[in-house]
Amino acid sequence: MTDDRLTLYGSFTSSSSYKPMLFLSLSGLPFSFRTVNLKKGAQKEAAHLAINRYGQVPVLAHRGLLIVQSNVVLDYLARTTGRFEGRTEQDRWRAREWLSWENDAITNVAKVRHYSRFRQVDPAVMDYFRPLAEGALDFIDKALEGRDWLVGESCTIADIGCWGRMVFMAEGGMSMDGRPNLRNWATRLQAMAGFALPYDLIPKRDQEFSARTE
Numbered sequence: 657m658t659d660d661r662l663t664l665y666g667s668f669t670s671s672s673s674y675k676p677m678l679f680l681s682l683s684g685l686p687f688s689f690r691t692v693n694l695k696k697g698a699q700k701e702a703a704h705l706a707i708n709r710y711g712q713v714p715v716l717a718h719r720g721l722l723i724v725q726s727n728v729v730l731d732y733l734a735r736t737t738g739r740f741e742g743r744t745e746q747d748r749w750r751a752r753e754w755l756s757w758e759n760d761a762i763t764n765v766a767k768v769r770h771y772s773r774f775r776q777v778d779p780a781v782m783d784y785f786r787p788l789a790e791g792a793l794d795f796i797d798k799a800l801e802g803r804d805w806l807v808g809e810s811c812t813i814a815d816i817g818c819w820g821r822m823v824f825m826a827e828g829g830m831s832m833d834g835r836p837n838l839r840n841w842a843t844r845l846q847a848m849a850g851f852a853l854p855y856d857l858i859p860k861r862d863q864e865f866s867a868r869t870e
């Protein structure tokens with residue numbers, strides 16, 4: 657395996673892992689997937705902490721570099737492959753602006769899903785996070801009014817990053833109902849070659865992915 661091959665460390669239940677996986681799948685690029693068993697706490701073991709100080713997934717290894725934080729991974733992939741970049745310099749900055757907002761706002765969708773599915777919390781905690789999560793979905797719905805994509809005229813890392821973390825919304829009791837622009841955008845994403853939902857895309861075991869031939 658060459659240093660030039662992209663290697664992604666992630667987990668099949670992780671929206672943060674899904675984001676770069678989706679980028680790679682939509683791009684049809686070959687890559688290696690290495691599973692990190694979050695349930696067994698592999699992310700907190702020394703071997704993983706050596707590649708991700710935060711004890712989390714994802715991690716991208718490429719050409720001797722280690723890239724962590726899903727939105728930084730998306731930024732790296734867009735820069736190095738040229739895929740899903742904005743067309744103009746302003747668009748490229750705007751895409752990264754969306755990713756920064758995503759990390760503030762759509763994270764609340766991930767939290768509500770996490771507390772619904774993996775961990776019981778005091779109802780007051782949910783009362784705090786649910787309106788923030790619903791508000792983030794409303795914001796995206798409004799931003800997409802009259803447009804196909806968040807930035808410019810084509811899909812960028814802004815769309816992949818925002819969709820990628822909200823994808824599990826149903827597991828947190830949230831939905832696209834009453835959010836027509838969000839639903840149409842999701843439909844557009846799902847129509848793209850290489851698109852797959854997380855449980856269909858992220859393997860439970862290490863796997864080698866070949867380049868997609870159209």
Ligand SMILES: N[C@@H](CCC(=O)N[C@@H](CS)C(=O)NCC(=O)O)C(=O)O
Nearest residue numbers: 670671672694712713714725726727
């Ligand atoms: N801000 C980070 C968040 C990463 C994150 O929360 N990863 C979760 C899975 S989605 C994780 O590794 N959780 C295990 C843990 O924190 O112990 C990113 O975007 O990469």
